[in-house]
Amino acid sequence: NAGVTQTPKFRILKIGQSMTLQCAQDMNHNYMYWYRQDPGMGLKLIYYSVGAGITDKGEVPNGYNVSRSTTEDFPLRLELAAPSQTSVYFCASSYRGPGLPNTEAFFGQGTRLTVV
Amino acid sequence: AQKITQTQPGMFVQEKEAVTLDCTYDTSDQSYGLFWYKQPSSGEMIFLIYQGSYDEQNATEGRYSLNFQKARKSANLVISASQLGDSAMYFCAPPNSNSGYALNFGKGTSLLVTP
Numbered sequence: 697n698a699g700v701t702q703t704p705k706f707r708i709l710k711i712g713q714s715m716t717l718q719c720a721q722d723m724n725h726n727y728m729y730w731y732r733q734d735p736g737m738g739l740k741l742i743y744y745s746v747g748a749g750i751t752d753k754g755e756v757p758n759g760y761n762v763s764r765s766t767t768e769d770f771p772l773r774l775e776l777a778a779p780s781q782t783s784v785y786f787c788a789s790s791y792r793g794p795g796l797p798n799t800e801a802f803f804g805q806g807t808r809l810t811v812v
Numbered sequence: 813a814q815k816i817t818q819t820q821p822g823m824f825v826q827e828k829e830a831v832t833l834d835c836t837y838d839t840s841d842q843s844y845g846l847f848w849y850k851q852p853s854s855g856e857m858i859f860l861i862y863q864g865s866y867d868e869q870n871a872t873e874g875r876y877s878l879n880f881q882k883a884r885k886s887a888n889l890v891i892s893a894s895q896l897g898d899s900a901m902y903f904c905a906p907p908n909s910n911s912g913y914a915l916n917f918g919k920g921t922s923l924l925v926t927p
Binding site for chain 2: 727729731736737738739740741744745746752754755784786788790792793794795796800801802803805806808
């Protein structure tokens with residue numbers, strides 16, 4: 697089972713460059729999430745989606761954009777990369793809202809991004 | 813906004829001993845429970861255990877159990893018979909129904925298990 701797949705695993709960007717972090721899940725999950733994790737910290741929510749065509753901002757959305765044209769894919773776009781976006785990015789998915797009975801969130805392996 | 817407090821930035825425990833990791837959360841959203849995740853040095857997020865808000869009994873999953881006190885909004889993780897492989901960061905995370913039930917993470921507790 698592939699689960700949640702993130703690509704790339706590592707990336708170095710120069711200030712001002714743009715890139716897209718890919719996230720794909722093969723579990724037919726409706727809910728998908730993007731988080732960032734700064735060193736020594738917990739994960740912070742960037743964007744989330746509760747189904748194809750529906751996205752909304754999380755706690756730290758500035759500098760990022762998302763789209764959800766299919767159930768499987770939830771790419772995260774960084775425009776004009778800044779050093780403050782150096783972080784580890786995690787994508788997660790769940791069938792329905794975590795916290796509802798028998799529902800957990802599944803995480804990808806993460807993308808380590810450095811902006812120099 | 814939810815506030816999740818994990819007061820122990822770092823903990824040490826000897827192999828085979830039990831350890832308790834604290835978590836309190838401040839949320840008006842009391843309908844949903846709380847998750848604990850483990851993050852080893854390799855970086856992946858591993859689901860450990862979930863406590864439903866209306867569960868009458870504390871959750872248990874193998875060597876992991878929760879001491880859940882709903883009125884105090886605390887859900888402490890107990891790891892029994894610690895193993896060297898338990899060395900990792902541990903995060904508690906209640907879901908936030910205002911953000912698509914996204915998990916809201918505390919800063920985590922670093923656990924080191926010593927021989």
